[in-house]
Amino acid sequence: MPEQNIGADGKPEVKISRVDQAAILLMTLGENAAAEILKHMGPKEVQRLGTAMAALNNIQQYEVEVVLANFLDEVRTQTGLGMGADNYIRNMLVSALGEDKANGLIDRILLGGNTTGLDTLKWMEARSVADIIRNEHPQIQAIVIAYLDADQSAEVLAFFPEKVRLDVMMRVAALDTVQPSALQELNNILEKQFSGSAGSQTKEMGGYKTAAEIVNNLDSSIGSELMDAIREIDEDMGNQIADLMFVFENLKDVDDRGIQALLREVSSDVLIVALKGADETLQDKIFGNMSKRAAELLRDDLEAKGPVKVSEVESAQKEILVIARRMADAGEINLGGGGEEMM
Structure with a gap:
């Protein structure tokens, strides 16, 4: 729910997260316009947006006006709009729009543009992707793993035996570019289920950085092994690979401005669980980049929080790292330590 205060003029002052603003705007535009916008999105961004859309309730008229005003202000200063998309989008859009509207919207998204077999894999559940490539040559498996987003790649690898994971990951790390013929071969393998064509240029994929991002998204025990x-x-x-990995404790190397920007995107519930597994230095770093009142409330909540399973702590930390990497890729923050080469 948006934060709300009453200003001097008696009107509500509304603070709405950028994700919620995007969700409200999309719902306001209507199905056809929303479909055109979503065609330009990637799976991960649609997942975040779909989650926000599903959570919308009791949106007031003045909140819509705030969103539209902010949107118009940004349009005046930008020459283009970039949006981005995940495998849970169908369920989330059904929850937000109803089954009939959601199905029509999703069909237009998936059938629009020049979606290739590889791109379509990004919309599938990890187990399904693993089943599709399970019996393919390890080099084909490596190309798929390198092509997918790191968190989805980690989920797919989790369905493979340990020896297969090792072989595929070493091939991913050794990848540099992929010839068009290799991409065409992979699309031919998938052509019975998906449509698309390979380009004529070699494509950069894989390498140490990709391998590091995938390992970052694996469960800690699997990643360590x-x-x-x-x-x-x-x-x-x-x-x-280890030099390029960025783990939760590396957040202590992020500058104060970056931490403050990151905290605006992270829910307090997730932050509390994540900090249960953080050392005192990182906790102090987080507290030091909050208002005195907010820091006091967070400390109290942290102390009042009972025992938390290690798996829950890791999941919360991973969620924050996903946000941090997304913001770093967008140039909004600099992750600094851990060997990351960010803007």
Whole structure:
């Protein structure tokens, strides 16, 4: 729900997150216009937006006016709009719009543009992707894993045996560019289910950074085992991947401005659970970038929070890291430590 105060003029002062603003705007535009916008989005952004749309309730007229005013202000200063899309979009849009409207909207999204078999895999559940590529050559598996977003790649790898994960990850780390013929071969494999064509240019994918992002998204126990196995085979490769990994504790290396921007995108419930597994230095870093009142409330909530499962802590930290990496990719923050080469 948006934060609300009463201003000096007696009118509500509304603070609405940018994600909620996008969701309200999309719902306001109507199905056809929304479909055209969503065609330009990637799976992960649609997942965030779909979640926000599903959570909308009791939106007041003045809140819609605030969103539209903010949108018009931004349009005046920008030459284009960029949006982005995930596998849970169908369920979320059904919850937000109803089954009939959502199905029509999703059909136009998935059938619009030049979607290739590889792009369509991004909309599938991890288990389904794993089943599709399970019996393919390891190099084909590596190309798929390198092409998908890191968190989805990690989920897919979790369905493979340990030896297969090791082989695929080492191939991902060794990838540099992929020839059009290889992409065409992969699309041919998927052509019975998906349509699309490969381009004529080589495509950069894979490499140490991609491998590091995938390992970051694996469960810690699986990730540690995988890194140990990689180092046993190729110590230099393992060390270079490790240098590029960005974990929750590395947030202490992010500058204050970046931490403040990140905190605006993270819910307090997720932050509390994540901080249960953080050391005192990182906790102080977080508290130091909040208002005195907000820091006091967070400390109280943290102390009042009972025991939390390690898996819940890791999940909360991973959620925050996903947001941090998204903001870093957009140039909104600089992750700094951990070897990340950010803007």
